[in-house]
Amino acid sequence: MSHARTGIYEIHDPRFRNLIVSSAALEELYSGCRWAEGPVWFGDHNCLIFSDIPNQRMLRYVPGAGVSTFRSPSNFANGNTRDRAGRLITCEHGGRRVTRTEADGRITVLADRFEGKRLNAPNDVVVRSDGSIWFTDPTYGILSDYEGYQAEPELDTHNVFRLDPATGELSVVVDDFGQPNGLAFSPDEKRLYVADSASSHDETWPSHIRVFDVTEEGRLANGRVFAEIDKGLPDGFRLDLAGNLWTSAADGVHCFAPDGTLLGKILVPQTVANLTFGGERRNRLYITATTSLYAIYVTTTGAQWP
Template sequence: MSHPFPGLEHLIPADAVVEHLATGTAWGEGPVCLDDGAVLWSDIPGNCVLRWHPQEGQSVAVQPAHFHNGHTRDDAGRLYACSHGERAVLRSDDGGRNWRPIATHHGGQRLNSPNDVIVARDGGVWFSDPPYGLIQPLEGYGGGQEQPGCWVYRLDPDTGAVEAKVRDMVWPNGLAFSPDETTLYVTDTSHTHDPAGHHHIRAYPVAGHGASKNEVGEGRIFAVVDPGMPDGIRIDEHGNLWSSSGGGVQIYSPDGVRLGVVAVPEAIGNLTFSHVEPYLYIAASSSLYRLPVSVKGDRF
């Protein structure tokens, strides 16, 4: 019998099927897995964070959520969220019940609308800051853009300083590090509002040691994703990049070769690997799905 996902035999079991878990979102985003097997994910236009648990099913975790978008966690289990409404990056130390802002400004000006967030092994919090929460009425509270651009930032875990690390993208969105954290992948989804805009993933070298640690070099186009946009991305233990798109999950080798596609019935906002069981969780427009996998995610 042929494999259901050609080219992905080493990444996905031969009997794998895309399983539908929950529904009801207007635009699903930002899934993150918890230690008890639950998944939190955002419904941005619905202004809530939903929870799905294998035994308990679907429930509402936070409402109103001030338009949460991307979520992640760190090695200590603390949760992080990007809030379009609060124009901030938030952290929760109690499993998502209470949130507090940890990044709200850069250069004395309010952030645009933080979109996606990842935490490096040194505790640095990296996040993207496009304008979606300012320009889309159902994804934020509006307001004027105070930053001179849409950048990728790093929040220093020791000083709390917010430093712009990537300034050459139009609307940066999804983020992921290579397993050795020497490459930062960033998606650009400016094509959503401009026919001439981008729908690609860029790769940036990141210095790992000495005085230049966390310095980001000149980027390059890693892959152009079509159909749709490369919104959320994640990296597996072998360095392969798993990207959302309009037609499914597109998977790329570390050198940018597309290995294959996992078809999903809806456009995908974001995805994440479980660290508890061998699954990839997929937040699509109206539903949450999961896919059995044969690899582990490198980070949360």
């Protein structure tokens, strides 16, 4: 595929030029992580929370004030999001569980077992407007002692789960992924996108993001491939209000149109693990990439709440 290179940008489709600020710099805000992940923006506190998995800590970035420790030890926390009450929801490799941090700092366990068996290692999580919590459960956190505690999986499949907020019932919504990873809803919540990163350990698996229709009953249907990643593999991603999908990759951030067309790339010096929109107008893209936290301004606005 032909493309134009302009500084830190690769333009694969003219529409990408309307999504980026050509003069914006890619800023390295912090370095010193071993594997930076799970960024979530707290607009009401003007801060970003993100994970440094192998270092057993969660960090807080405040614009103009820098980075401080939010939680340590973190139980090998990975993905983070917020629920509709503004509380922090976290996937923990160490405890093989999904937790909620209450307003007073207490930690509530939301899910750690399915049908009596321990979860693998919850990885990434999103909350729908109905309060349901959706998360992926690959085995990365139990493959070794680097990002968790090495153990044999108790479940036969690597699932995407839905947690019902009213009943606490945990259900499998899809179970045929190699390693389900990042996930996000479309702005209208009619589709759920899920990354498969199994090629990290088995090159026979494709590096792609799949998309599913979300039924009125809160189930998934009509799964199909949304986009292929041509450099590395997809990990975490977010959507903007126009439905464009911004995903992590080995060479930076790839932006796809709602129809799956690759619009362009933001080139980043390190392998990107995850990203989120933040800032006062949600038009600043925060990027966790291997050892560092980066940020860059774009012209679009993140779709995720809040």
